[in-house]
Amino acid sequence: MNLTDAPLGYAFEGDYPESYGSELLRLRTIVAQQVVRLADTRPSAEGRLLGVLIGRRSSDRERAQIEVALRRDGAPSLLARGELLISAKDLAAVGALVQDYGDRTVGDHVRLRRFAAGRVELDRVIDDCAVHNIAAHPNYIASMAAVGKGVGGPENAPWLGDFANYRIPNAPSDGGPGPRPPVAVIDTGVEETMRGDHWLGKVTRTPENLDLLDVLPRGGDGFLDYEAGHGTFVAGVVQRVAPSADIRVYRAADTDGFATDDDIAAAIVQAHRDGAEIINLSLGGKTLDDQPPLLMQQAVETVHAEAGRDSKGRFNKVIVAAAGNYGDRGIVWPAALDGVEAVAGLTAYLSPASWSSYGAVRFSTVGEGIRSVYPEGAESPLFDPEPDTFGPNAAAVWSGTSFAAPQIAGAVARISAEQNVSPRDAVDLLDARGKSVVGFGKAMRILQGIG
Known part of the structure; x- marks a missing residue:
């Protein structure tokens, strides 16, 4: 990580190398299909x-x-x-x-x-x-998918390796001298099974934060539900970017990826009162009148009112949200709320992704072909014409702003630890090293993605 003189947008260049071997061509085809589906607005x-x-x-x-x-x-x-x-x-x-x-x-x-x-x-x-x-x-x-976009969902990818052996080149092996600001992932929950490869091994599991994976239709059907594993995948992205991060997962959405205003708001306030300093929201939606959902707005206001501001007048807590996959400038909540850092999606070549929402955005990073951990199970042929089966210690590639946002949350956590600064200072350092792109805020590469 070079926060001083790296070219704008490339402060993390070389930190997260990917190796797909003979699988690369297959994965490029898959990601191209994911992108087509994301852009399908019919x-x-x-x-x-x-x-x-x-x-x-x-x-x-x-x-x-x-x-x-x-x-x-x-x-x-x-x-x-x-x-x-x-x-x-x-x-x-x-x-x-x-x-x-x-x-x-x-x-x-x-x-x-x-x-x-x-x-x-x-x-x-x-x-x-x-x-x-x-x-x-x-x-x-x-x-979780901007209504109906992203049909087909995640696809099998090569194993990430054992987390015990995971290292970021040239980064401190202990994560750095600073504190570890807790990162809350508000999502579908986390898989119950403790992975044999130790990814997410330190994430606390409770009955309230488990991703139940297969409960719809009522009682389950033997297949992973439409957005099952989304929270596990997002938490894995945070851990890939910031291996020493204190990650806490909260369940606000069901296994098909839907979350009500009241459930999201309750999770935001709970995460804040549990001590989270960085909150990631890889979800969103539009309202009929472009006015913010009542309780989400109040929850964000509560967080910032209770956590206060620093000596520079900045909010102490950092809330990050996916900008949305609508491909337009339309207002998406909670990303558009005051006090929330919205994150848009880029291609693997750092150009604006055609499927990404844009406009009032603070950051953008690669959102195509992101690799992370994924739970065991079989996809339903109802949602994927070529359903995958994921084995133990599975990894997947997935595309969308859902997977751009946690890279920013993870980067804030990593900078805080390595530079011994507050999460708010880390946001400003990140902002200073991004490349300005109209409608896409400060653009940067963190994870490589696939293009």
Whole structure:
């Protein structure tokens, strides 16, 4: 790592060499297919996949049901069907309007749910609440794949080797003299199995943070679910970039890759209060009116209010989020929230990726053909026409801004440790060594990717 005089965008050049041997040609073909799928914005393709994913969860009434609402620009926005969010202190004042709704307290808000309620009824309740000067909000859903993009998902890749032997060339073997700022990965959770190759071996597993891998349709079908392994893969990216990082995994999304506003917000606040100094969010979505999801916004504000600012007036905590895979300048949450560092995707040649969201972005890095660890299991032919089977100690290649963001989170953790600086100082050092690209912030190569 050269943070002083390396060419802009190349501070990590040579730090993360890749060796694919005879597999390289096959992997290039696979990554090219992943990129084509990421760039496929046809409503028909997206609609078919969403239809399948919605149907898979329809018998499980404990799980948020997905409703697709089209924005004015024709892009889909995902909402939890029949659900509203309202301040707990306001509930009594509008109790008559929502007496048929079940409720669950979420922090200082209440999540109201009535599955039979359609958009017309919910809009009426929102309007009726507004008459009483009370705000009611939809419970938006974020996804791991920008709705239906990325069909086919991860693909088998050569083993990464035993983590005990993993080294970054010319980096301190002990990770450096500085503290290890805890990195929270808020995602689908982490695989329960302790890998024989020791990757993610120090990540704590609890019933609350496990990726359950195969639960949909209800009870499972013997195949990995649509976004199963996403959290494990993302955590592995952080560990590849910062081997000494203290990684903590939180489950906010289900195994098909969907997470409600309230669940994401709860995980953000919990990670912060557990001591995380860097938080990674490889998920996102669009709202109908381009206004931020209520509870995610409040969660980020809570983190920064409680953690405070440093002597330079900068937020102490670092929150990193994937910019999205929509291929446009549209607003994607939580990446667009104040106090969040948005990360866009580049090709392996450091050019802007056509499938990546862009615009109000702080960083960009390679998001095509990223290699990381992946859990054991078989892909479903429902989602991949050529399904893979992943064995013990598997590795995979995957593409998307989901896998660009954790490289930045990992780089911040690594710089903090090696340079003995705060995560916020590390963000600024990283920013200073990136190459400015319009709409893509400061561009840089960290992991090599495949092109």
